[in-house]
Amino acid sequence: SYVLTQPPSVSVAPGQTARITCGGNNIGSKSVHWYQQKPGQAPVQVVYDDSDRPSGIPERFSGSNSGNTATLTISRVEAGDEADYYCQVWDSSSDHYVFGTGTKVTVL
Amino acid sequence: QVQLQESGPGLVKASETLSLTCTVSGGSISSYYWTWIRQPAGKGLEWIGRIYPTGSTNYNPSLKSRVTMSVDTSKNQFSLNVNSVTAADTAVYYCARAPSWNYGRFDYWGQGTLVTVSS
Numbered sequence: 001s002y003v004l005t006q007p008p009s010v011s012v013a014p015g016q017t018a019r020i021t022c023g024g025n026n027i028g029s030k031s032v033h034w035y036q037q038k039p040g041q042a043p044v045q046v047v048y049d050d051s052d053r054p055s056g057i058p059e060r061f062s063g064s065n066s067g068n069t070a071t072l073t074i075s076r077v078e079a080g081d082e083a084d085y086y087c088q089v090w091d092s093s094s095d096h097y098v099f100g101t102g103t104k105v106t107v108l
Numbered sequence: 109q110v111q112l113q114e115s116g117p118g119l120v121k122a123s124e125t126l127s128l129t130c131t132v133s134g135g136s137i138s139s140y141y142w143t144w145i146r147q148p149a150g151k152g153l154e155w156i157g158r159i160y161p162t163g164s165t166n167y168n169p170s171l172k173s174r175v176t177m178s179v180d181t182s183k184n185q186f187s188l189n190v191n192s193v194t195a196a197d198t199a200v201y202y203c204a205r206a207p208s209w210n211y212g213r214f215d216y217w218g219q220g221t222l223v224t225v226s227s
Contacts, residue, residue, distance in 0.1 A: 001169070033213040035153075042202055042217040043153065054215065086153055090212035095166050097143070097155040097212075 002091040004100035011106045018074040020103045022087035025068060030089045032070040034063060038083045046085075047072060074105070082107045110135040112203050112218035120197075122227050126190040130203030130218055133184065137161055141206040142179065142186045143214065146199040154199075158206065159186055198225045 005023040012018040022032060032050050035043035045054050047063040050070065060075045074081055087100035116128035130142065144156040157167035159177040167175050171190070179186040190197060200222050204214040 031212050035214075042220050043214075044217070045213065045215060048213045048215075049210070088153075088213070094169070096168055097158075099153040099155065102152045 001094060002098045004087055004089065004098055006087060006100040006103045009104045009106065011108055012077045013108045014077055014079060016077055018077050018105055020072040020085050022070040022100050023068055027068055027070050028066045032065045033088045034072045035086045035088065036083045037086065043086065077107055079107050081105060110216045112205065112216055114201060114203050114218045114221040116221060118222055119224050119226055120193055122194055122225055123192055126193050126197060126223055128188045128201055128221065129185050131185050137181050137184045139208045141208060141211050143204045143206055144188045145202045145204055148199040156188065193225045195225050199223060
């Protein structure tokens, strides 16, 4: 089955840039979606189709996808960005959804 | 504004069947895939399965033998049954929506409901 691998944690100072990677075999050929989950809350989509943002999501959130790695970039990080982040794809070869292992972003 | 709300027992005995319903308000259940996702405490997200209003389903292979999903378009609801539950099925269960024209992503989620399996 298809596997998505994320770093367990990323730490970043306020105002700096956080980059969260999502590794998968030839992930560049798939559409990658990213979700933010704060403690006790449901996930919220922050990026879809590699780099598009849903309405209401700040421009500070951006995404890219190429080769074997997709990346979520959070610019000018704020304290409110502290959360778990998950990447996700639809694996057409098996007809099911796959989530990444999740990354905890800590704002120092 | 579309809203999804999970409902069902918060406590289920081991070996019995977990049953949850997701009620969709503020929009039609048509033209979307409806999905169940779960998250054990302190762990990541696990996709359980999805259903289309026609009744067509896809299930996670790891759960397929124990999972059944159904949909009631007249009530704007869809449901999940997981049989022969164990402590490993204890989790927060979310329902979510995926547009049929871009079914790879989940654009709306319910708030989640905690289901505990007791021995």
